[in-house]
Amino acid sequence: MATTTAPSSSRILERAESLRRGLDVSFRDHIVETIYDDAQAIAERSVRHGRPAGRTWDARLDRVLTSKIWGFPIMLGALALVFWITIVGANYPSQMLARMFFVIEDFASGLFTSLGAPWWLTGFIWHGVYRGLAWVISVMLPPMAIFFPTFTILENLGYLPRVAFNMDWLFKKVGAHGKQALTMSMGFGCNAAGVIACRVIDSPRERLIAILTNNFVPCNGRFPTLIMLATIFVAAAFPPALASFAAAGSVVGVVLIGVFFTLVVSWALSRTVLKGEASSFTLELPPYRRPNIGQILYTSIIDRTLFVLWRAILMAAPAGGVIWLLSAINVGGNSLTGWVSGFLDPLGQSIGLDGVILLAYIVAIPANEIVVPTIIMAYLGAGMMLELDSLAELQTLLVDQQGWTLLTAVCLMLFSLLHNPCSTTIWTMYKETGSTKWTALGSVMPLAIAFVVCFAVAHTVRFFL
């Protein structure tokens, strides 16, 4: 690469400099106008507008989907429908998978024992690592395999820009970019993907706001937790016929709380550390397109489901091993799990949770997906052979044995929604912002909010009850 300034190149630059001085300030506008005029002239010569063949339904549909009255109800309805399909559809396959995995666990650990393997080897491999994997797959795979394709259909149809159109004024009001509705929607799939999607926002200030608040929409790794809690604690309070709707409704409620926090935190950021006005932009409402089924299945199953599941598996195997070890190693008459969760318990209780849940959140920093499996494994301990292959048994464990209440469930849902992003998202935030300062803020701020909110909820409820 030639780096020396050749005399001729400086001659060009000098000439440009002097010519520029002689030019009108409107030079740039002039060029842009020329481009637009040329484009118009060329398009006019080659384009003929005839009678649209069945075009009007687009416009009519857009009027409804983006209407002031129907826009939001339809949006919530679509979201609720996606969750409902996921909850109803995932229940049965989840149980089947769990049952199958536990049959294998019984068989394999029995085989190990009969072959004379030491108890700790059998325990570590089958009741630790394997059980962690089994839980993650049976808890996560069915909801993801249903949620991702359904969500991708909405995406391919062209619904997301309409969502952005509907929510634009909200984001503008809090001083953020209207396209944040798009990046927020992408966060439903995976917050790391949502953070990358923030590149569609040009203004650095608004892009930072979008990156820092993306975590407030629950990602797919957190949905199984929310769905499980909604099913066990909320749906149980309703007659069976309404249970699934109640569960879907409460997940939508959690998402709305997430959107609320997205807006409040965006507002707070744009009033304090990221001051500025919302910039305007043009949002194209792309035509509705017939989703390509093969493409949707490929994108949602291979790119999304298996990708996320693989990541969860990579994290779950060591996490399962760690929890088993913590439970198996006895120090002074109590297991390490007992010591650590006992130490964390006062803090956990003060925010409506308990020590085991906090321990699970620490273990689950690499991937939120493994929170529930970790909690269950920590509760069950190393020696216990309880098989949890249905939600009813899970309910028995959590409510009857561990004393969970509706308050625990609500606080856990809020904590799951608001707490710090997973390590992948934190790493992505660092790569996208290139700043440790913003990454730290984006990680610590949600955690602080989660603690404050759960603390407030727990103490308010306890005060009145």
Place this chain on the structure above:
Amino acid sequence: MTTKRPRSIRRLPVVEPDAPVPAAHRSLGIDTSDFDYLVALAGNPNTGKSTVFNDLTGLRQHVGNWPGKTVARAEGGFAYEGKKYKLVDLPGTYSLLSASTDEEIARDFILFGQPDCTVIVVDATVLERNLNLALQILAITDRAVLCLNLMDEAQRKGIRVNHKTLAKDLGVPVVPTVARTSHGMPELVQAIAGIASGAIETQPHRIRAGGPTARSVEELAELIAEEYPGLPNARWVAMRLLEGDRRVERAIQEGEFSDLVAEQHEPAVAGHH
């Protein structure tokens, strides 16, 4: 549905997405080794660029119906008539004039990446708006093909585009396509090959400023053309310099343009005076 549909819709051969494409091109997936030609894929957001990319390379780059979805540069390969092509999917932009990251990536690639052909994907239903970007690209490179995509939607909306008139006005090949159904893709590949090998000569439409501005632009362009003979976009460089474009100024200072000219003449020895 309406009872009478225009006959022309029926004439569109509908190819099922997964059926074997009648094209002579062969998708190479992510294999871009030892390519003979470099092809850039540019266009406005949401024009089906990624669909064109997937069709040519056989890859499954995520296709989403929302603007700005392709955030990272995707690369893939295909082969046609014994030559290997490396295809680079650039981020979708509305123009190349402002300083957003996406526009810079797209512009720098077309300017300094020296693609042997740039495919400009446009949405046939909103041609005028899409032509703004197309004209800016044609100001930079003369090795380009216009892919007139979403022809099915244009027909549905009663919009008819005369691609021959358009090709004459733009001075580059124009290929009508429906990328989702692979319609027109063989013709597109053929046009790409023609441009890349030099078999098809182009006379791209160039933006010309009028009045006193024109004289300054022409004067500077002449100086630039003198310094870098063979540079295909002297007038565009002049306009950018007059506007005070720092990136282009730096390119002049650091001799990047001389490198480009040198590369064009001797592909083997890159970057030396």
